[in-house]
Structure formats: C-alpha cells, structure tokens
Amino acid sequence: MNPRSSRAGTPSGALAFPVVALVGVVLVSLNLRTAVTSLSPLLGVIDAELGLGTGGMALLGMVPTAMFALWGVLTPIVLRRMGLELLTVLAMVAAAAGQVLRALAHDPWVMGAGSLVALAGMGIGNVVAPPLVKKYFPRHVAAVSMAYITGLQLGTVVPALVAVPVDEAAGWRVSIGWWAVLAMVAAVPWIVVILRSGPTTAGPPPAGTGGAAESMQRIRPWRSPVGVALALFFGTNSLCTYAFFTWLPAVAETIGMTRAEGGLALAVYSAIGLIAALVVPWTAGRFEDPYPVVVVSVLCYLAGFAGLLWAPGAAPWLWICLLGVGPSTFPLCLTLINLRTRTQAGSAALSGFSQGVGYTAASLGPIVFGLLLSGPGLGGGLAFLTVVLAVMCVVGRIACRPRMLEDTLR
Incomplete structure (x- = not known):
C-alpha cells in the first residue's frame, strides 16, 4: 500500500x-x-x-x-x-x-x-x-x-x-x-x-x-524495528522530561537559586516547549531524516548538565534554557508517529504502543533521578540521565530514518 x-x-x-x-x-x-x-x-x-x-x-x-x-x-x-x-x-x-x-x-x-x-x-x-x-x-x-x-x-x-x-x-x-x-x-x-x-x-x-x-488487528508495532525504535525514543525522551518536571526546582536550589527562582525555572523549562512545538514538526515534515533535531536536543541537554555541575553560578539561567531545549524531541516523537506510518490504523497502533512504553518510562524517571539526587547528589542524577541520552541517540537514529512501519513488520 x-x-x-x-x-x-x-x-x-x-x-x-x-x-x-x-x-x-x-x-x-x-x-x-x-x-x-x-x-x-x-x-x-x-x-x-x-x-x-x-x-x-x-x-x-x-x-x-x-x-x-x-x-x-x-x-x-x-x-x-x-x-x-x-x-x-x-x-x-x-x-x-x-x-x-x-x-x-x-x-x-x-x-x-x-x-x-x-x-x-x-x-x-x-x-x-x-x-x-x-x-x-x-x-x-x-x-x-x-x-x-x-x-x-x-x-x-x-x-x-x-x-x-x-x-x-x-x-x-x-x-x-x-x-x-x-x-x-x-x-x-x-x-x-x-x-x-x-x-x-x-x-x-x-x-x-x-x-x-x-x-489495526494485523498491525503489531513491536514486530517492526521502526515501532520498537520509536517506542524507545519516546520512552527515553519522556524519562528525561518528567525527571526535570518533578525535580528541576530542587536542582535549582542545589545550585544556589531561591525557592521562587526554582518555580520560575520550571516555568521557563516548560515554556521553551512552545517554541519547539512550532519549529520541530515543520522541520520533521520538511526533511526526510530529522535526526539533527535529536543531535541538537542531546547537545543542549549535555551543555546544561555541564553548566549545572561545573559552573552553576556563572550563568544559571542559561543552563536552565539549554535544558528547556532538550525536550524538543517530544514534538518530534509525536510527528514521527504519522510520518513513519502509511495508514490511519498504523498511526493508531504505533501511537498506542510508543506512548504506552514512553509513559511507563516517564514514571520511572522521577523516582530514579530523585533517589540519586538524595543519595550521590546532582552528579549521580545527571550521570544517569546522560546514559539515557546515549540510548536516545541510538534509537532516535533508527526512528528518524525514512522507513515506514507497515513496510518493516516481521
């Protein structure tokens, strides 16, 4: 088809x-x-x-x-x-x-x-x-x-x-x-x-x-490398995003910001997603392979991590803004659900599978990051998220390739 x-x-x-x-x-x-x-x-x-x-x-x-x-x-x-x-x-x-x-x-x-x-x-x-x-x-x-x-x-x-x-x-x-x-x-x-x-x-x-x-009864996304990759892509993105949704105010306080500034940091982190929502779907639709979006997002995350760890007082709002660019992979995931399927049935099946996996991972992010933050500290939590980002780079590479779910079912 x-x-x-x-x-x-x-x-x-x-x-x-x-x-x-x-x-x-x-x-x-x-x-x-x-x-x-x-x-x-x-x-x-x-x-x-x-x-x-x-x-x-x-x-x-x-x-x-x-x-x-x-x-x-x-x-x-x-x-x-x-x-x-x-x-x-x-x-x-x-x-x-x-x-x-x-x-x-x-x-x-x-x-x-x-x-x-x-x-x-x-x-x-x-x-x-x-x-x-x-x-x-x-x-x-x-x-x-x-x-x-x-x-x-x-x-x-x-x-x-x-x-x-x-x-x-x-x-x-x-x-x-x-x-x-x-x-x-x-x-x-x-x-x-x-x-x-x-x-x-x-x-x-x-x-x-x-x-x-x-x-839809015949489409099983977990039997396609495209489906598995997009589900894991959604999962790694959601894990990082929800970890910061939950703990960014606490992270802000650990680097010397006030409680009020911690709340504002979360608002800034969330609001940057509005810009990504306008830019990323257009980019994904214009280019066959939108993997550069993943690269930019991961690099911004890592730059924010480095700033929080090694220069927290130098430019804290810059680090927060860089972290806010990181979840630009979220609108990319949602757009790829349709760009990597040929049919409405494929889109529905892939949407359910990828979001089921993604939000399961999202529920783990705040728990694991919170335990590390209260134990080893900020460095431990950011090290965990860096490993997650490494996985995102791999699965994002597969998900972004111009292949269709229905063509790769096994």
Whole structure:
C-alpha cells in the first residue's frame, strides 16, 4: 500500500469537513494536560482541606504517567470496537466528568477517583490525536501536528499559570473544575462529524471491508524495528522530561537559586516547549531524516548538565534554557508517529504502543533521578540521565530514518 491508496480510503466526512476536524483536533490538544498542571500548584491548599497527606499527594503525582501508560496500551484495543471520533468524544466526556468529580471531592478517595477518570480520558486523547491528524489531514501532517502540539503545550503551561490566581479569586474547586467546560467544548466538533458522516465514522467498518479497525488487528508495532525504535525514543525522551518536571526546582536550589527562582525555572523549562512545538514538526515534515533535531536536543541537554555541575553560578539561567531545549524531541516523537506510518490504523497502533512504553518510562524517571539526587547528589542524577541520552541517540537514529512501519513488520 502506498500513501496515495491510504488517502483514497478516507471517509467522505473526513474530506467534507476539514475545518470542523481542525478545530476538533486543536481543542482536544488543549485538554490533554489540564488535569495535571491545574492541580500541582494547589496540592498544598487541597491537602489542608481534604487531608491528602504526603502519600496521597505522591500518589496523585504518579497517576498521570500511570494512566497515560495504561491507556496507551488499551486505546488501540478499544479502537477495534469503535471509531476514532466516538472514542474521542468519550475521552473528552471522561476528562470533563473526572475534573468535575475532583472539584466536588470532600475526601481523598473521591479526589483520587476523579483523577483516575479525568486522566483516563486524557490518556485516550494522547493516543487518538495522531491518527485523527493522519485520517483528516494526510497531506498536511506536519502543519496540523504543529497546531495540535502547540495546543498541547499551551494546555500544559496556561493551567499552571492561572491556577493560583483563580484559587485566590474563587477557590480551589473552581480552579480545577472549570477546565471541564473546555473538555465538553472539545467534544462538540466530533459530535458534529459523527452526526453528519453517519455510521461509517461512528464505528468500525463491517467485517471483511478491509477498513481501519480490521487492519489495526494485523498491525503489531513491536514486530517492526521502526515501532520498537520509536517506542524507545519516546520512552527515553519522556524519562528525561518528567525527571526535570518533578525535580528541576530542587536542582535549582542545589545550585544556589531561591525557592521562587526554582518555580520560575520550571516555568521557563516548560515554556521553551512552545517554541519547539512550532519549529520541530515543520522541520520533521520538511526533511526526510530529522535526526539533527535529536543531535541538537542531546547537545543542549549535555551543555546544561555541564553548566549545572561545573559552573552553576556563572550563568544559571542559561543552563536552565539549554535544558528547556532538550525536550524538543517530544514534538518530534509525536510527528514521527504519522510520518513513519502509511495508514490511519498504523498511526493508531504505533501511537498506542510508543506512548504506552514512553509513559511507563516517564514514571520511572522521577523516582530514579530523585533517589540519586538524595543519595550521590546532582552528579549521580545527571550521570544517569546522560546514559539515557546515549540510548536516545541510538534509537532516535533508527526512528528518524525514512522507513515506514507497515513496510518493516516481521
């Protein structure tokens, strides 16, 4: 099968309503991190009212990566039973319901249950977003990927910035609950697509038609070097990124920065991802082999590590900015899911597999780095991440080569 033949199988609704689909993809992307970053700045306030305790707060911190990993594995299985659009609607409804449940919580158990529901919806959203791009915009993968990854980054940064001001004005329940409205709005375009396109979009095609759901059953990404490499690439990227999401304020304090500066350092580290979201998908779409993005990212990480260890007081903000460039491999991973697959089914299977592996690794990063930081110290933690970056260089080289998943299945 070639790219042209895969496009020929696109449902008529996918071609008839590209504006609705584009709005839908961007709105979904804005909802993929709101339950994570709107909660973190308010954990102290919530703990004081609900009595979460240290263990409860730690568990809430582990829920996002755990649910993203779990639903990375489960979502392709669910997609065999229903269409992308219907599952997207259900994901946004779950995200909204979970955030409302958290806002109404009066004990730690309800807060935990709401977090599980909300992050299940967002975990499903993580996986369905790339195949939605593949299905509706097969000729504009890089451009639409840029739009949805930018939305994802905005949905990461903005909730963290407004959480405390909204809490001070209206309380923490409003601050974490009002994001449910955005999730429900994100479901609307996909409901419109389902209603206008009929059962072809709403569910899987009948058996024997050769449609996406049936093809997905035959695609096992772990049997392809492209699939394995991209999964490990996503995993090494996520491990490094989430290690710094968790520990960068503490790292900043170890090099002499104040607590307030440590919080600002994390904001700077996250905000640089907005620039990468604009540049990297375009680069990946323009060049057959975008491996230079990996090289630049790794070199920036290593330069930041060297500055933190050997010249921490010389230019601390430069080291933080260099570290912020490091996760530029994240938008590259998301874009490659579509650039290295020929079909919507391949994109969905690869998205679920790579994100399942990636977020499992992400859950290990903060734990291992934290243990090393409290034991051998900063040097030990950075040495561990340097080994991870060495692995990233190898698997990134394989993932970036211009080969297709479907052509390399064994």
